[in-house]
Amino acid sequence: MGIPARPESMVGLVDEQTLARIAAEPGVPLDWRPGSDTDVATLVGSRFGEQVVRRSVDPLLGGVYSGLSDSIGVRAALPTLAAALDRGASSLSAAVAQALPEPSPGPVFGGLRDGYGVLLDALTERAAATVLRADASGLSRSPDGKGWWIDPLGRVDGVVLAVPAPSLAALLSEVAPAASAAAARIPLASSVVVALALPDGTPLPQNSGILVATGEAVRAKAFTLSSRKWPHLAERGGALVRASFGRFGDADIVDAPDAELVAAARADLETVTGLRVDPVDAVVQRWHGGLPQYGPGHLDRVQVIEEAIGALPGLAVAGALLHGVGVPACVAAATTAATTVAEQMAR
Ligand SMILES: Cc1cc2nc3c(=O)[nH]c(=O)nc-3n(C[C@H](O)[C@H](O)[C@H](O)COP(=O)(O)OP(=O)(O)OC[C@H]3O[C@@H](n4cnc5c(N)ncnc54)[C@H](O)[C@@H]3O)c2cc1C
Structure with a gap:
C-alpha cells in the first residue's frame, strides 16, 4: 500500500531529504503498543514524512478505500502490517518487509470478461x-x-x-x-467514475493506470487505462479510459453535473498524459456510499x-x-x- 521497506522504491517520487529519512528509519526507536490502532497517515508520516503519505500511500489506499490515509486505520486496512508491528518489528521498514506477500507468478489483475x-x-x-x-x-x-x-x-x-x-x-x-x-x-465514502471512449489509435501510455498524489492540481484521483489493463477490452477497438473522482470527506464532486465531470476527466487526462482528444462516448457512474471507510x-x-x-x-x-x-x-x-x-x- 505504498509504504516503503527501503528508500530505493521511492526514488523519483520523493525528495532527497525524505529518501535519507527512509534510509535512517530502521535506526529510530519505534513506539507501537501491541493491539493498538492509529490512522495510516499518522503512522507513516511520523516515520517517513509527509511526502511518502501524500505521494505514495494516499493514492494507493485511496484507490481501494476511496479515502485518504488520515481516515483509514492501520489494523483493518493493513492487517499484516499491524500483525508485524504487534510481533515487535523494530521499525516500520522492518514491519513492511515482514508484511510483504511472496511475489506471485500470476497476473496482477483479475476480472470477468463480461462483468x-x-x-x-x-x-x-x-x-x-x-x-x-x-x-x-x-x-x-x-x-x-x-x-x-x-x-x-x-x-x-x-x-x-x-x-x-x-x-x-x-x-x-x-x-x-x-x-x-x-x-x-x-461511515461510507462516495465516488464517481467517468468512462471515456477515445478514438482508435489514441496513444495511451503503456501503463494499466495513473494514481494522483494528494494536493496535485487535478480533480481526478486516478485513471484506469482500461484498454491497456484488460486485453479483452482492447479487442473491442478504441482506447478506453476511466477517471475516478471523489473520496471520503470530499464528495461534493460526486453530484456535479455529468457534463462538468466529463470535462474535468478530459482536462485532467490532458494534464497527466498530454493527450488532448475528444471522446467518442462518455458514461458517468456514481457510487453513493459505495465503500465503507x-x-x-x-x-x-x-x-x-x-x-x-x-x-x-x-x-x-x-x-x-x-x-x-x-x-x-x-x-x-x-x-x-x-x-x-x-x-x-x-x-
Ligand atoms: C467504484 C468502485 C470500484 C471498485 N473496484 C473494485 C475492484 O476493482 N476490485 C475489487 O475487488 N473491488 C472493487 N470495489 C469494491 C467492491 O466492488 C465492493 O466492496 C463490493 O462489491 C461490495 O459488496 P457488498 O455485497 O458488500 O455491497 P454492495 O455490492 O454494495 O451490495 C449491497 C446491496 O444491498 C442492497 N441493499 C441495500 N439496502 C437494502 C435493503 N434494505 N434491502 C435489500 N437490499 C438492500 C443494495 O441495493 C446492494 O445491491 C470497488 C468499489 C467501487 C465503489
Missing part, C-alpha cells in the same frame, strides 16, 4: 434460486419463534444480511441494538456486530463492511455467512 452480472446469473441458475427483489424495511423474529420475519417479504428460515452499513444498522435496530449502533458508526477502531465495531449476530441462530452478516472491501474478501465473508446459516438451519 459480474454473468457470475450472478450463473450462480442463480446453478442454485435454481427464486430471486425476490425488495427493499427490506424491517427484521424481527417470526411469530413462531423458529425463524425470521422480513418486511415486506414475510417469514423465512434464515437470513444473510449483505447490505451497506446504514441499511444494516436500520435492519438490526430491533433484534441486535448493539450491533445496529456499531454498524451506524461505520475502515477508520481506526473499525475491527472493534466489526467484533461487536459479529458477536451480537453470532448469538442469533439463523442470522448472519456479510459484505464489504466486515473483513475487506475487495470482491475476494466479500466472497469469503459471504461464504462464511451462508455456510453458518445453512448449518444452523439444518439442526
Whole structure:
C-alpha cells in the first residue's frame, strides 16, 4: 500500500531529504503498543514524512478505500502490517518487509470478461434460486419463534444480511441494538467514475493506470487505462479510459453535473498524459456510499456486530463492511455467512 521497506522504491517520487529519512528509519526507536490502532497517515508520516503519505500511500489506499490515509486505520486496512508491528518489528521498514506477500507468478489483475452480472446469473441458475427483489424495511423474529420475519417479504428460515452499513444498522435496530449502533458508526465514502471512449489509435501510455498524489492540481484521483489493463477490452477497438473522482470527506464532486465531470476527466487526462482528444462516448457512474471507510477502531465495531449476530441462530452478516472491501474478501465473508446459516438451519 505504498509504504516503503527501503528508500530505493521511492526514488523519483520523493525528495532527497525524505529518501535519507527512509534510509535512517530502521535506526529510530519505534513506539507501537501491541493491539493498538492509529490512522495510516499518522503512522507513516511520523516515520517517513509527509511526502511518502501524500505521494505514495494516499493514492494507493485511496484507490481501494476511496479515502485518504488520515481516515483509514492501520489494523483493518493493513492487517499484516499491524500483525508485524504487534510481533515487535523494530521499525516500520522492518514491519513492511515482514508484511510483504511472496511475489506471485500470476497476473496482477483479475476480472470477468463480461462483468459480474454473468457470475450472478450463473450462480442463480446453478442454485435454481427464486430471486425476490425488495427493499427490506424491517427484521424481527417470526411469530413462531423458529425463524425470521422480513418486511415486506414475510417469514423465512434464515437470513444473510449483505447490505451497506446504514441499511444494516436500520435492519438490526430491533433484534441486535448493539450491533445496529456499531454498524451506524461505520461511515461510507462516495465516488464517481467517468468512462471515456477515445478514438482508435489514441496513444495511451503503456501503463494499466495513473494514481494522483494528494494536493496535485487535478480533480481526478486516478485513471484506469482500461484498454491497456484488460486485453479483452482492447479487442473491442478504441482506447478506453476511466477517471475516478471523489473520496471520503470530499464528495461534493460526486453530484456535479455529468457534463462538468466529463470535462474535468478530459482536462485532467490532458494534464497527466498530454493527450488532448475528444471522446467518442462518455458514461458517468456514481457510487453513493459505495465503500465503507475502515477508520481506526473499525475491527472493534466489526467484533461487536459479529458477536451480537453470532448469538442469533439463523442470522448472519456479510459484505464489504466486515473483513475487506475487495470482491475476494466479500466472497469469503459471504461464504462464511451462508455456510453458518445453512448449518444452523439444518439442526
Ligand atoms: C467504484 C468502485 C470500484 C471498485 N473496484 C473494485 C475492484 O476493482 N476490485 C475489487 O475487488 N473491488 C472493487 N470495489 C469494491 C467492491 O466492488 C465492493 O466492496 C463490493 O462489491 C461490495 O459488496 P457488498 O455485497 O458488500 O455491497 P454492495 O455490492 O454494495 O451490495 C449491497 C446491496 O444491498 C442492497 N441493499 C441495500 N439496502 C437494502 C435493503 N434494505 N434491502 C435489500 N437490499 C438492500 C443494495 O441495493 C446492494 O445491491 C470497488 C468499489 C467501487 C465503489
